[in-house]
Amino acid sequence: MMRLMITTMRDEAPFILEWIAYHRLIGFTDFLIYSNDCADGTDAMLDRLAELGIVTHVPNPRRGRKTVQWQALTRARNHRLTRRAEWIMVADVDEFLVIHAGEGRLDDLFAAVPDATGFAVPWRMFGSSGRIRFEEELVTAQFTRAAPDRMLWPLRAGQFKSLFRRDPRLVRLGVHRPLTEEGEPVPGQWVDGNGRPFTLTDSSFAVTAQERYGLAQINHYALGSTENFLVKMARGRPNHMDRPIDLGYWVERNFNAIEDRRILRYLDGLRAGVEAFLADDVLGRLYWQAIAWRRRRIAEALTDHQQFLLFTRLVQCPDTPVLPMELQMELHRMRLQAHPVKKPPRPRHETDADTQRRDVNS
Known part of the structure; x- marks a missing residue:
């Protein structure tokens, strides 16, 4: 059974091996990876992984006005791997699917909700854990502090990411969810991060004040360390090139309210998987060259006055507070009043007491 992960990468070389090794551990069999405009050797590492039969690598240089991530997803929908896959997920290299059911593998997730044809797995935002320096240690081991179980604002x-069974009626791949022909309902039976029935709409948000991670979650390591964030800021966003990565981006994501170490159940196997990759002479050389490249970029950034000021402000910035739930709900209501959206019919199983989902524009 093919379980396919699709992603796009640019200058992510230090993080590739951990991300692939982890998702292989939990049951993904194939990786379709598009890369563009790499300066740190990401494309060379992917070429070597392709030679070893680990991934399928497709160069995706930037062309035209459409963002590179959407260009890649447009190409990926007709790729032979996508046409053959039974299950598909689109995720970034800073997103790790964590399954709480059973032994934490895809088979356990499927067994927990055997009739499900799609899982809308919610993000859990992991902050910087107070780390300033860029280190080559595993991301999942370094960053263990995150947002709480209940958060509305x-x-x-x-936001969520989708793991879904391939269906010809899902005609396009999306960053957060697959898409049907315009106006057509999404086929199949979808569930949320608790395994409860979920109505997939044209929104990438599943807003609720309730706990959401009972069955699975996406560990989203969007920031990394303060030094690493400088490199990410210079790279920009793959799917919204017009929106900057800046201090506001950091504040919106730097949640360190609780410790969540559940992904570390795989730590021994993950280290072994990464070490096996690094034992390859070519991959090992490219990996350490990429580490050196990133350290140079950080050093160069810190010699620039404006970037150094930003760095110091990030260091001075406290952890982003989790607002009282009553205030979170008020901000959400204010947002809906200022930017009203059309709601789809509410499923019969859904009640105000059990969920407060709303569709909101991304």
């Missing part, structure tokens, strides 16, 4: 807290 900021809106990003309500």
Whole structure:
């Protein structure tokens, strides 16, 4: 059974091996990876992984006005791997699917809700854990502090990623969810991060004040350390090139309210998987060259006055507070009043006491 992960990468070389090794551990069999405009050797590492039969790598240089991530997803929908896959997920290299059911693998997730054809797995935002320096240690081991189980605001807290069974009626791949022909309902039976029935709409948000991670979650390591954030800021966003990565981006995501170490159940196997990759002479050389490249970029950034000032402000910035739930709900209501959206019919199983989902524009 093919379980396919699709992603796009640019200058992510230090993080590739951990991300692939982890998702292989939990049951993904194939990786379709598009890369563009790489300066740190990401494309060379992917070429070597392709030679070893680990991934399928497709160069995706920037062309035209459409963002590179959407260009890649447009190409990926007709790729032979996508046409053959039974299950598909689109995720970034800073997103790790964590399954709480059973032994934490895809088979356990599917067994927990055997009739499900799609899982809308919610983000859990992991902050910087107070780390300033860029280190080559595993991301999942370094960053263990995150947002709480219940969070309604900021809106990003309500976003999800989709793991779904391939269906010809899902005609396009999306960053957060697959898409049907315009106006057509999404086929199949979808569930949320608790395994409860979920109505997939044209929104990438599933806003609720309730706990959301009972069955699965996406560990979203969007920031990394303060030094690493400088490199990410210079790279920009793959799917919204017009929106900057700046201090506001950091504040909206730097949640360190609780410790969540559940992904570390795989730590021994993950270290072994990464070490096996690094034992390859070519991959090992490219990996350490990428580490050196990132350290140079950080050093160069800190010699620039404006970037150094930003760095110091990030260091001075306290952890982003989790607002009282009553205030979160008020901000959400204010947002809906200022930017009203059309709501789809509410499923019969859904009640105000059990969920407070709303569709919001991304």
